[in-house]
Amino acid sequence: MTTERFDPATADGRWQRIWDEQQTFKADDASAKPRSYVLEMFPYPSGRIHIGHVRNYTMGDVLARAKRMQGFEVLHPMGWDAFGMPAENAAMEKGVHPGGWTRDNIANMKAQLKRLGFALDWSRELATCEPEYYGHEQALFLDLYEAGLVYRKESAVNWDPVDMTVLANEQVIDGRGWRSGALVEKRKLNQWFLKITQFADDLLDGLDGLETWPEKVRTMQANWIGKSQGLRATFSFVDSADGIEVFTTRPDTMFGASFVAIAADHPVAQQMAQTVPELAEFIAECKRGGTTAAELETAEKLGFNTGLSVEHPLKKSWHLPVYVANFVLMDYGTGAVFGCPAHDQRDLDFARKYELPVSRVVADGDETGEAFDGDEAYTAPGRIVNSEWLDGMTITDAKAAVIAKAVHDGWGEAETQYRLRDWGVSRQRYWGTPIPFIHCEVCGVVPVPKKDLPVVLPEDVTFDVPGNPLLRHPTWKHVGCPKCGAPATRETDTLDTFVDSSWYFLRFASQPGDKPFDPQVVKQWLPVEQYIGGIEHAILHLLYARFWTRALAHIGKLDFAEPFASLFTQGMVTHETYSRTDPANGQPVYFSPAEVDRGGESAALIADGAPVEIGRVIKMSKSKKNVVDPDDIIAQYGADAVRWFMLSDSPPERDLPWSEAGIEGCARFVQRLWRLFGQYDAAATGEDKALDRKMHQTVHAAAQDIASLGFNKAVARIYELTAVTEKAAPSASRSAAIRTLLLLVAPMMPHLAEEAWTGIGGEGLVSDAAWPAVDPALLVEDEVTIAIQVLGKLRDTMTVAKGLPKEEVEALALASEKVQRALDGKAVKKVIVVPDRLVNLVA
């Protein structure tokens, strides 16, 4: 080896070109090797890769490269989630076309990704905004329509007045649009829906099998599906055949009922409001109430007594008043509840305000009286009391008994409710997949015949006024009806972009021209062995993708239900902030890392040399200026140092604080390895048993660490082996250790590894080399250090042969001077020996 320093500026690009030319990372559908599909969530082409992408893709890349070396045929693709509103916003703000803007961004970001040397199969690259992709999506949408999983209905939708579009429930956060932050309005529109609720139970049950998914994500999805089992019961109006249906999960508490409450939107309330102005006013007031978490927390329970009465189903002579209440939701259950104040906090608040009866029907043993004091509802387990024939039962038994009674007497039945709603996918937006339907005055809504797909999004549109440009395009929407030929119009809504990302992992695995995917080929790759992405997709994307996979299985296009066998959600990249307080207004003024000279314990502004305040380590954001640009750091330190930093120190699921000192340490280590690799001597002879052991132990442990994504631990082990190897005297063992170290770091620092691989005379590319083999015999030491404790406190250690018999260990321990001093003449009563680990003398 000749060069003194490894030069990323020249080496990185050289190896990236070679990998490209040789198509090193192209996945072979016909391979006989075992398969591994490693996937990171594809990015939205916003224009620039950010450091979070770098971390995400580096993790996947290390896994993919290691898997390749370990003999797997690896599919590791990349593409673009390319439809969406930022493109339209850019069009409106800058007068560019969304398509041009998006495609330029893709080109830029692809170049950025290439500079990081990711082992991606670019031959499978796809962008969801191209007809070659979304045309197949339209076909799948029509398939689901034929299977009855797509329907259209008029419904109140969440309307975002700023983005001028409909939002799914999942996209409304605290009553505001997830992207615009605008207060969401309710509007009635004809909308397309996907029947995700048909799979609610299956999606919930499937979570149990996803053992390698983060517990948190599984819990969030389960909560989102929100299954609850209970009773749907009719409370009949006094002197009328009609009644109010309520849903409850606590039928056991029915004898504690003291009122029935209905939602402001409930038909009974709506009807009555037409003749009772006071009620109409009350309903209007309910709708004015805020919906943010804070507002709900403090909102007072308000009710309007309708004067109506209903019969208690378990005791017809018992009449309950009917209120319209602001805390009852129309879109959950039946929009009506019975109030049991003693055992539900909301009902109790309500009852105290309107002075309704509160009687205890569940007791924990001590208090069994009917009277109920205080303002805290009792919701814990207990026995039923004051409930006639239910008295003495457990809650569970009483629930079953009441449901049985309801079924027998015909006033109710067991019911399961879900929080999950069907997925509204219509968007009044231009930059999305056209929904392949045609509206004919004669034939109604007619699907576009598959032979006419794709329905291509026209590119000659303008954005000078808000709203959907497809609506005002002069020709696009005018077509003949596929059924009768009469003049008709196209559907101008486009699909929610979450549809695009609900099946892209299938298209990566198989991309024939004439259909969305070939099930046989897909089957060879799927499910994805390891999926990696941000926790922000815990509900939306991951639930929708699970649903689409099930829906496609339901119509016979797939034979598996779960797309992602294993999921990993990585932490964010964070950075400390630099600021000064503006004396004019007391507000902080932030400075970017590039403007600051960071010393060991302080930081100063480069411009004036005066100190700046070092703030907390927080998520990178433009407003706090604590961002670093991937291109800048790659240019400064090289791709390998950046990749190494992404893997070091922090466990991958936690946040990673970016620091100048840290990346410099990584860059130093790259050079340190380079020097060590330069010392490789193929002709060296002699054995170094201790180094051999360390090497095999490191290979073994590092492989496990990488497989479990414990990159920080693998990195620590590599540092250790490096240090030991550096200190070792020249020998065949040392040369082997150097070669092994090179292979171990190859997935993490691929450019350095390729360059050094050539230097040590390696054959071909190190990317194609085999992972070093482990000799199990060398994983165990022949000498061990044993801890000697007296009464559980460490007093001495000794190095003995592995497997030394108990008695000898004990004798050696007693011979220790330090041990004798600690014993201080006391007799040893008991000796605990853990073989090869420790001995504890109990005096």
Add this chain to the structure above:
RNA sequence: GCGGACGUGGCGGAAUGGUAGACGCCGGGGACUUAAAAUCCCCUGAUCCUUGAUCGUGUGGGUUCGAGUCCCACCGUCCGCACCA
């Protein structure tokens, strides 16, 4: 309110119930150099009466020969959901 995760040096963090603090960063000292950079070596939890000892993993209890790890109670931080009946 419900659910989840987490509390270990100055910092990021290691540690199948068995030697707490691996590894990295920061910091200190030294070597090399005319000098700097680079590199290499040593030290680096706290305290003290410093051949050594005592204390130490959020707090208080418990189980155990032995607890960062297990159990109970509390405190704190972060995240998700939320008038879901």
